[in-house]
Amino acid sequence: MKKTDRWIFLVLICLIAVFPWLAQNIGAISHYVELMIFAGMFSLVCLGLSLLMGYAGQISMAQAAFFGIGAYSSGILTAHFGWNPWLAMPVGASTAAAVAWLVGIPALRLKGHYLAMATLGFGVIVHIIFNEEVDWTGGPSGMVDIPGLSIAGWKITSEMQWYYLVWGVVLVVLLFSFHLLHSRVGRALRAIHEEEVAAEAMGVPTFRYKVQIFIFGAVTAAIAGSLYTHYVTFLSPSSFNLMWSIRFVLMVMAGGMQSLWGALLGTVLLTFVGNEWLQVFADFEVVVYGAILLVVALFLPQGLISLFHRAPGARHNPVSPASDEG
């Protein structure tokens, strides 16, 4: 971890720690704690996606599917089979990993638009399965009777407890991601993003790394899905549809793909934009959301984080022409 990153990390820990206390003392934003719980879960999805998009240079429009695989694995194992939620969570993550491996091997041989469409198609298929396997998932009317979480017999009930649990997991994943980036794998990933052919020529097993990062992203999304299941204790396929996959990509994109901080910033910001700040527009919400996205993609392709600091490598490659990506 670089020195600046270490400082930002410490500041972030402090911010996360004091935020609920601040929010609860200001009436107007007291419900922000609940929103931050969701933002934390989405951050888990987006951190994995950020590694894939920003560092490995691959797009995935299927993160909502992995989120859903984690969620439904936990839901089905605990509600139908009475498993302990903490046992169901790793099973969900492993299922997502296995599916990601199966899909990733053929899909990551594709590039650009093809990869986007392949992952998109896969995501829609998974969504259809959630809708159709009514015996297991409850179909479109949803799944109920999912237990909450408890640690050593101590039930996690209050929003505050959930908040610290979720953000604790986010910090662990964040720390792990930073270590990953500064390891051999991270250097290899950046090499892939800069120039895949050159990386391969230098002996970097580019394909293997891409698949591994894809699986990592699926696992973080599945863990987020499990947490989500036990927090809301109700599942409906509409939480895992195409629009959600697009939203995750946008969160990463809006914050800035080339930086994990950007992914966090974008996720928290867009969670609030989508669930809180745009509510005044009522039906106009979708249109405003689309407009924001368009403006960011057109004028701030490096994301909001680029307003604060220049992403590494951005100087050498100010506007990456289309052919560089594909």
Add this chain to the structure above:
Amino acid sequence: MEKRSEDNREVISLLNGVQELFSGRKQLSVASYDGYWVSYGALTKEQTKSCGLVGSRRKGGDDGVVDGIWLGTDLLQYTASGLTVGAIYALVAIGYNIIYNVTEIINFAQGEFVMLGGLFAVFFLETLRFPIVAAFFAAVAAVGVVGFAMERLVIQRARNASVLSLIIITIAVSILLKGGAMLCWGKDPYSLPPFTSGGPILFGGAAIQLQALWVLAVGAVVVISLSFFFHRSLYGKAMLACADNPSAARMVGIRVRQMVLLSFVLSAAIGAAAGVAVTPISLMEYDRGALLGLKGFGAAVLGGLGNFYGALVAGLLLGLAESFCAGYLSSGYKDAVALILLLLVLFFKPEGLFGSAEAAKLKRF
């Protein structure tokens, strides 16, 4: 006329409820033209006819109550409905190809053009009381303007964007179009009267709706006129030149930007024509674009991206596959069929069934 359309609405709202039970889609779904068994409801024969359904089963006696309506019962029926849906996918796929050939962009908003076509036709026909032919062309022109605006306001500014940014940009446009349609038309599905009235044609045990023939006719006219456009007209040849080699095209004096603009307008208009033609059969609502677009892309890839006739054949094949799946296997998974085929083709034969592997290597993917 007035009575008829009222019946129509009644039947449609009834079907929506039934459809919800069957297809598992969200509320106010569509009475679609494929092998669904709709076994609830009490409709008179006149109602089923006015709704454009092809048959009904009477529950004894002549009390005018039916306990089942079916849309196709045998091979021939599935083939007919498959070809109809397939023609729509083929048109969407051709739309993708036109833009892709000139710009190497996959326009994720392609499906929205189809949706807008249907809804604009409803607006011109029902609100402005245009005759059907005028409404058809007005809708196509209106969506053409949308395509024009999209290129001028958005795509032109994103000339140097990366592939990833372009994907996000066209997705953002599709969200805007979908959101705009929701604001203008609301969330309910709309129907159009068929282009020509009259009962279905009975043919070898299958009942073929007249509108299905119109869909095929629109598809055929589009394909034939595009062939003429690309091979005979100066503009068409210039577009092909841009597709082949933009730099060389620019050197011989072709204005590439203009061709890019033309490709967007043309592709939007073709999508709209498909949308108007299919609305009398499957109705249209604001959020149909994404799935139509995805399946159309499936057809485009299956036929080999950029390959004009490949898209046509692949679109019809996809439609047939979907229709047979709905009929013989499971109607719930019919939407998955096209997507599974899309994945299989992408994974194992990314150059498509009719594309050449060598040509695919030259492309940016």
